[in-house]
Amino acid sequence: MPKILLVEDNEMNRDMLARRLEKRGYTVVIAVDGQSGVNLARSEKPDLILMDMSLPIIDGWEASRQLKADAAVATIPIIALTAHAMAEDREKALAAGCNEYETKPVDLASLLGKIEVLLRPPAQ
Template sequence: MALILIVEDNAANMKLVCLLLHHAGHTTLSALDAESGLTLARTGKPDLILMDVQLPGMDGLTATALLKQAPATAAIPVIALTAMAMKNDRQKTEAAGCDAYIAKPLHYLALYAAIDALLARKAAPS
């Protein structure tokens, strides 16, 4: 399956997402903050990134914008994970370069569907 980077500062959320992804056959990398996530994205070459929006220090939207500006990481799909669920918040994630948006608490079927759709789109010939 896919190598997925999870950038999440909440230990319980990280554990849940890792379990869900492993159950679906994916391999995971994990980072507790945006800076570590940026480093892992550059060195680990994940197929997809799950990015928490509210992180200590640099937020997930800033980190996503930096990833999308760098040629080495620009093509990696990013799914924003956020407890913010207002219409304006979705627009902020899109403006930062996120390819999808999932509100917390996570619904595993929605998570799997978003991952599958983005991985299929990434694999499709241009």
């Protein structure tokens, strides 16, 4: 099953999202800050990254930038989880290299749809 790296500092959100994803069969790897997120992405090579933007140490935008700048992990799709409904944050996320975004509170159906699209093999 696809492996998803969830980078989220808020414990409840992390726990809830991880459990719901796992319930749908995904393997979920957890990181609680931007820096460990980047590190885990490099070591675990997940199929997809769910990245919160407001993170300690380095924020989600910076982490995304670093990941997209690293050829080894640049191809891993990133879905930004923006708590801000502000459009700037969305655009900032896209500009930072994220492939998609989902506004918090997460609409699970919508998020699952996006995950599926991004995990679809490019041949299709």
